[in-house]
Amino acid sequence: MEVNESLAIEHGLNKNEYKKICDLLNRVPNITELGIFSAMWNEHCSYKSSRLHLKNLPTKGKKVIQGPGENAGVVDIGDDDAIVFKIESHNHPSFIEPYQGAATGVGGIMRDVFTMGARPIANLNSIHFGSTQHKKTKSLLRGVVRGIGGYGNCIGVPTIGGQTCFDESYNGNILVNAMTLGLVKKNKIFYSKAAGINKPVIYVGSKTGRDGIHGASMASAIFDEKIEEKKPTVQVGDPFTEKLLLEACLELMAGDSIIAIQDMGAAGLTSSSIEMASKGKLGIELNLNKVPCRELNMTPYEIMLSESQERMLIVLEKGKEEDAKKIFDKWNLDFSIIGKTTDSKKIELFYDEKKVADIPVNTLVENSPMYDRKWKKTKLPKKNKINKDSFKNLKILNVLNKLLSNPNICSKEWIWQQYDHTVMGDTIQKPGNDAGIVRVHGTNKAVAATVDASAAYCYAHPLTGGKQVVCESWRNLISVGAEPIAITNCLNFGNPEKEENMGEFVECVKGLGEASKYLNFPVVSGNVSFYNQTKDKGIKPTPSIGGIGLIKNYKDMITMDFKENDNVVLVIGKTEGHLDQSIFSRDILNIKNGPPPEVNLFNEKNNGETLLSLIKKKFVKSAHDVSLGGIIIAVAKMCIKGRKGIKIKKPSQLISQFQYMFAEDQGRYIVEIEKKNYKQVKEILEKNSVHYDELGVILDKDIVIDDKTKVSIEDLTLSNNNWLKKYMEA
Amino acid sequence: MNSSVIIFPGSNCDRDMDVALKKFGFKNKMIWHNDTELPKSDLVVLPGGFSYGDYLRCGSMASKSKIIESVINFAKSGGLLLGICNGFQILTETELLPGALLRNKHSEFICKNVFIKINNTENNYFKNIKKNILELHIAHNEGNFFCSSDQMKNINDNNQIAVFYCDKDGKINDNSNPNGAFNNIAGLFNKQKNILGMMPHPERMIDTYLSGDDGSIFFQNLITNLK
Numbered sequence: 001m002e003v004n005e006s007l008a009i010e011h012g013l014n015k016n017e018y019k020k021i022c023d024l025l026n027r028v029p030n031i032t033e034l035g036i037f038s039a040m041w042n043e044h045c046s047y048k049s050s051r052l053h054l055k056n057l058p059t060k061g062k063k064v065i066q067g068p069g070e071n072a073g074v075v076d077i078g079d080d081d082a083i084v085f086k087i088e089s090h091n092h093p094s095f096i097e098p099y100q101g102a103a104t105g106v107g108g109i110m111r112d113v114f115t116m117g118a119r120p121i122a123n124l125n126s127i128h129f130g131s132t133q134h135k136k137t138k139s140l141l142r143g144v145v146r147g148i149g150g151y152g153n154c155i156g157v158p159t160i161g162g163q164t165c166f167d168e169s170y171n172g173n174i175l176v177n178a179m180t181l182g183l184v185k186k187n188k189i190f191y192s193k194a195a196g197i198n199k200p201v202i203y204v205g206s207k208t209g210r211d212g213i214h215g216a217s218m219a220s221a222i223f224d225e226k227i228e229e230k231k232p233t234v235q236v237g238d239p240f241t242e243k244l245l246l247e248a249c250l251e252l253m254a255g256d257s258i259i260a261i262q263d264m265g266a267a268g269l270t271s272s273s274i275e276m277a278s279k280g281k282l283g284i285e286l287n288l289n290k291v292p293c294r295e296l297n298m299t300p301y302e303i304m305l306s307e308s309q310e311r312m313l314i315v316l317e318k319g320k321e322e323d324a325k326k327i328f329d330k331w332n333l334d335f336s337i338i339g340k341t342t343d344s345k346k347i348e349l350f351y352d353e354k355k356v357a358d359i360p361v362n363t364l365v366e367n368s369p370m371y372d373r374k375w376k377k378t379k380l381p382k383k384n385k386i387n388k389d390s391f392k393n394l395k396i397l398n399v400l401n402k403l404l405s406n407p408n409i410c411s412k413e414w415i416w417q418q419y420d421h422t423v424m425g426d427t428i429q430k431p432g433n434d435a436g437i438v439r440v441h442g443t444n445k446a447v448a449a450t451v452d453a454s455a456a457y458c459y460a461h462p463l464t465g466g467k468q469v470v471c472e473s474w475r476n477l478i479s480v481g482a483e484p485i486a487i488t489n490c491l492n493f494g495n496p497e498k499e500e501n502m503g504e505f506v507e508c509v510k511g512l513g514e515a516s517k518y519l520n521f522p523v524v525s526g527n528v529s530f531y532n533q534t535k536d537k538g539i540k541p542t543p544s545i546g547g548i549g550l551i552k553n554y555k556d557m558i559t560m561d562f563k564e565n566d567n568v569v570l571v572i573g574k575t576e577g578h579l580d581q582s583i584f585s586r587d588i589l590n591i592k593n594g595p596p597p598e599v600n601l602f603n604e605k606n607n608g609e610t611l612l613s614l615i616k617k618k619f620v621k622s623a624h625d626v627s628l629g630g631i632i633i634a635v636a637k638m639c640i641k642g643r644k645g646i647k648i649k650k651p652s653q654l655i656s657q658f659q660y661m662f663a664e665d666q667g668r669y670i671v672e673i674e675k676k677n678y679k680q681v682k683e684i685l686e687k688n689s690v691h692y693d694e695l696g697v698i699l700d701k702d703i704v705i706d707d708k709t710k711v712s713i714e715d716l717t718l719s720n721n722n723w724l725k726k727y728m729e730a
Numbered sequence: 731m732n733s734s735v736i737i738f739p740g741s742n743c744d745r746d747m748d749v750a751l752k753k754f755g756f757k758n759k760m761i762w763h764n765d766t767e768l769p770k771s772d773l774v775v776l777p778g779g780f781s782y783g784d785y786l787r788c789g790s791m792a793s794k795s796k797i798i799e800s801v802i803n804f805a806k807s808g809g810l811l812l813g814i815c816n817g818f819q820i821l822t823e824t825e826l827l828p829g830a831l832l833r834n835k836h837s838e839f840i841c842k843n844v845f846i847k848i849n850n851t852e853n854n855y856f857k858n859i860k861k862n863i864l865e866l867h868i869a870h871n872e873g874n875f876f877c878s879s880d881q882m883k884n885i886n887d888n889n890q891i892a893v894f895y896c897d898k899d900g901k902i903n904d905n906s907n908p909n910g911a912f913n914n915i916a917g918l919f920n921k922q923k924n925i926l927g928m929m930p931h932p933e934r935m936i937d938t939y940l941s942g943d944d945g946s947i948f949f950q951n952l953i954t955n956l957k
Contacts, residue, residue: 153871154742243740419839424746
């Protein structure tokens with residue numbers, strides 16, 4: 001096949017990029033080489049639009065063992081234990097083929113984690129769908145949930161948390177972001193950097209088929225009406241093989257024969273081999289006839305670009321091949337020596353004894369394009385004037401009932417009941433709480449994890465939204481009594497070639513960088529997904545943040561269910577009454593404009609750290625952060641979980657009761673304390689200049705406001721629990 | 731007391747079972763599916779998971795595995811054989827227990843706490859158990875028990891129903907049936923009551939910080955009965 005500019009364009013490269021390839025090689029590439037360049041230089045693998053901005057993120061910290069740039073981030077949790085974690089998107093494939101797209105998303109992120117030597121101990125996910133009225137939403141949701149469950153359940157890793165959002169901006173582009181945490185001993189972490197010359201390069205796992213060819217390029221393109229034709233670019237998952245691969249890799253890792261290991265994810269054998277060579281500043285020579293193939297007559301081009309799942313590439317110490325092979329034989333997995341490391345600093349491929357590719361590694365990596373794309377700043381929208389007349393016909397408890405069955409607030413039990421969340425026997429906080437928690441097996445420690453996104457805020461003002469979502473992650477961890485450690489981010493955006501979308505990206509990243517720096521909550525891994533766009537319409541900017549924290553003694557963890565009658569309920573943090581972009585404004589008042597709530601990083605940190613000190617002193621009986629829906633939704637959820645009621649006396653403030661109850665001001669928590677400790681708690685809060693309101697006392701069965709109106713927890717529970725189930729069964 | 735847990739490729743509750751057995755005093759050994767002999771055991775356990783991927787009927791590949799012949803011989807000579815979840819599916823596939831486990835009625839994987847009522851205490855598993863309603867956890871896609879009417883008659887005639895799904899007060903009805911199982915059957919014995927297969931996972935409920943603690947009652951009672 002003749003390689004020329006138009007073939008390069010079909011591969012997703014532009015004219016200048018094609019010219020650059022010819023210049024770097026000093027010749028026209030052959031078809032295999034063109035395929036390799038297109039895979040390495042697409043947005044998904046090269047981060048060409050995002051690199052410039054990502055490098056400003058804070059990535060270091062006392063507990064950070066490995067920041068971005070490896071398969072996943074690694075943080076220290078003491079006693080020689082470390083947590084490996086990362087979040088990754090699988091958006092495009094999940095829209096085309098929801099079951100397999102979501103399943104392989106889960107498979108891919110688990111591989112990233114066990115590639116580093118860690119046994120996966122928890123999965124989470126953040127999923128975004130179109131409007132619940134949209135004709136595709138139900139089947140996409142069903143498919144994605146089954147896919148996530150089908151893969152994670154089979155492997156036997158609990159899915160302990162997640163986040164689901166419905167918004168019409170995802171009608172044509174759903175988001176599926178999967179996160180995995182793994183546990184490893186600090187001295188047994190494996191990296192992808194090859195070292196040494198003439199070391200055998202080993203292929204293990206599933207055979208290579210024609211599935212997923214150009215998957216990474218597909219993930220870097222905009223959708224149009226022909227997306228159905230792209231089904232063959234979606235990979236097919238085999239969780240059973242992944243389970244075998246996991247066990248076999250961990251068995252091999254127990255020894256000392258591995259120099260470097262890398263999973264074959266996006267762009268398959270191409271990116272895995274090139275990454276290992278590039279990090280080790282070496283060359284790699286591969287004989288493609290040795291690659292185990294599922295189908296006959298696969299060409300070098302197909303072998304290099306296949307995204308078949310459940311495969312790994314390993315650089316082994318010489319002489320260890322036989323021992324390693326025995327392990328993979330035991331687990332019935334393919335094992336093939338397909339090449340060796342060289343000092344050529346080139347990737348050299350052979351097929352039928354002919355050289356079919358010869359590319360200097362640096363041309364694919366260091367010399368890959370990097371763009372400083374034009375971007376547009378988003379002005380802070382003007383605040384809407386609160387017109388008290390708009391509340392005139394509303395009753396707080398009716399609105400509460402309505403919001404509890406809002407798709408974005410209702411219980412997601414229908415979803416997480418389909419995920420095995422208890423396998424491995426260490427899940428001590430299930431989905432549906434502020435954070436999922438698993439014990440570190442056999443110790444007193446536990447790790448809390450949460451995943452959050454707030455697209456409405458990010459869309460209204462990306463800089464504030466970016467900060468907010470990091471703060472929300474931090475708050476969710478503090479609410480369960482965990483010390484926040486670090487985050488991973490999955491940055492889902494529209495078309496970076498459009499100034500508005502690029503601006504959303506730049507400012508969200510700036511915001512999340514500022515917050516993570518201030519909170520000492522560094523970013524240790526992540527991924528960027530651009531082109532979440534159908535024709536002209538892009539998604540709302542959606543950075544998903546996965547945060548993890550440590551609980552030193554799991555018996556000290558905090559849950560959100562109200563515990564005991566007569567205990568006092570406080571709101572920590574000040575309620576200013578900010579309604580713009582709240583779910584109350586958007587879905588009840590139908591006011592969609594205005595700025596998101598302001599993020600005050602000083603208050604955020606001060607309030608959070610003070611609450612953590614109260615938790616450490618064992619003053620806190622239950623806690624929950626205030627987020628979507630404001631104080632009243634937060635309190636109602638604590639009532640529902642604890643099967644308790646509350647007698648609320650609205651604190652005397654100047655703002656209206658609606659503003660007080662539904663505002664989404666940041667940096668706030670609801671906490672339950674015993675009366676006997678109230679005085680001491682007040683002193684600590686006051687000493688630390690933390691604002692608090694006394695909201696009420698816990699009682700049986702009802703929410704009672706100002707002695708005037710009440711609603712039973714039973715009714716609220718039904719509203720909250722049944723909506724999604726009924727929607728899916730209708 | 732010595733126990734053995736069989737590991738099939740794709741088993742994923744093997745470690746949890748090992749932890750639980752040891753916690754309650756068993757000396758447990760893990761046995762690989764390609765082995766042919768069982769060590770001397772007072773109890774053999776087929777754990778939960780997706781043996782061989784379960785791409786055929788659940789448990790069918792495992793019922794043809796190398797180790798299974800020794801397991802069958804062990805049970806036929808009266809040894810205590812417990813199958814949990816996928817283990818129950820394997821027991822029906824080997825025909826050590828009657829019936830079959832079909833797809834759940836809504837064709838969805840279900841992971842949640844359920845209550846079970848113990849139906850028969852004249853056996854080593856439930857003799858002297860201090861509660862007759864236990865809260866346990868299920869996590870499966872195929873737990874919908876089904877059998878022919880002849881089989882059902884035999885099951886009833888021989889008092890082989892071990893546990894029913896029920897509500898917290900012990901009521902056995904459609905509302906307390908999570909997966910569509912025939913007659914709310916959650917677990918079965920063989921005729922001699924030395925083989926028990928059940929869908930709920932006692933090994934996931936062995937301390938108060940987990941989904942519950944009633945699994946402890948099951949294991950504690952079992953080892954006491956065996957001593």
